[in-house]
Amino acid sequence: MTVKDCKQALKESIIKNMMSKKYNFKQAQFFITVNDLASLPQQSIKEIAVCGRSNAGKSSLLNRLTNQTRLAFTSKTPGRTQHINYFSISNTSDNSAADTFLVDLPGYGYAKVPEKIRAHWVGLLSDYLISRPQLVGLVLIMDSRHPLKELDYTMLRFFSSTGKPIHIVLSKSDKLNNQEKTAVLHLVKSTLHDDGFTNFSVQLFSAPKRQGIEDVESVLNSWLYSESSISDKECLHDK
Numbered sequence: 427m428t429v430k431d432c433k434q435a436l437k438e439s440i441i442k443n444m445m446s447k448k449y450n451f452k453q454a455q456f457f458i459t460v461n462d463l464a465s466l467p468q469q470s471i472k473e474i475a476v477c478g479r480s481n482a483g484k485s486s487l488l489n490r491l492t493n494q495t496r497l498a499f500t501s502k503t504p505g506r507t508q509h510i511n512y513f514s515i516s517n518t519s520d521n522s523a524a525d526t527f528l529v530d531l532p533g534y535g536y537a538k539v540p541e542k543i544r545a546h547w548v549g550l551l552s553d554y555l556i557s558r559p560q561l562v563g564l565v566l567i568m569d570s571r572h573p574l575k576e577l578d579y580t581m582l583r584f585f586s587s588t589g590k591p592i593h594i595v596l597s598k599s600d601k602l603n604n605q606e607k608t609a610v611l612h613l614v615k616s617t618l619h620d621d622g623f624t625n626f627s628v629q630l631f632s633a634p635k636r637q638g639i640e641d642v643e644s645v646l647n648s649w650l651y652s653e654s655s656i657s658d659k660e661c662l663h664d665k
């Protein structure tokens with residue numbers, strides 16, 4: 427078998443595997459709330475973080491993604507809104523082997539927050555985003571009517587320095603007509619390209635209309651399965 431044939435065979439088997447296996451976001455379960463980096467889970471399992479300005483629609487997206495209102499309720503419980511909330515997810519139908527965390531980051535951009543607390547969140551968020559090896563990608567939610575606010579850019583800059591992918595979800599798309607939807611998608615893509623961002627994707631989303639959930643799931647699944655890379659070394663060993 428040539429190296430080329432081997433790579434092709436491996437590629438086909440990985441694609442087949444990816445199509446048959448999917449993470450079951452509907453079975454997400456609350457795992458832990460943390461308020462400092464030292465308390466982050468020790469497990470070396472993959473994490474996907476979700477962030478956005480307060481009121482952008484993060485809880486509504488989590489509700490739709492996980493098909494339960496309890497998770498977002500948990501995130502909104504007083505005392506937990508400014509913490510990092512971990513939810514476990516699994517790629518088995520009964521959630522018996524949770525092997526990934528969905529990480530709900532605190533909403534940013536509250537108007538009336540004392541500077542000391544604001545500085546704590548920004549420090550917590552940026553440290554987490556930059557220094558967490560388990561993190562495989564970031565979902566950034568922005569209201570499709572008000573995208574790319576200054577703090578969104580701050581998050582984008584922090585995270586893009588890691589080289590990991592960012593998926594931008596433009597929420598509340600039901601508030602836009604078709605022309606506006608096309609325009610905002612174009613605006614966000616072209617602005618980020620012009621600003622030198624490369625590893626990102628963008629989609630529209632509507633919680634009440636349940637539009638865009640499959641797109642979010644497929645991006646998350648692609649991140650979770652993307653480490654099955656094929657190296658020449660593996661192929662040569664198989665010869």
Ligand code: GDP
Pocket residue numbers: 478479480481482483484485486487533597598599600601631632633634
């Ligand atoms: P969070 O603060 O980012 O968690 O935002 P929420 O999910 O709590 O949403 C803030 C407000 O926006 C709530 O009143 C939601 O009902 C509303 N909202 C969220 N997503 C959508 C959406 O896709 N369409 C519409 N029309 N309203 C939304």
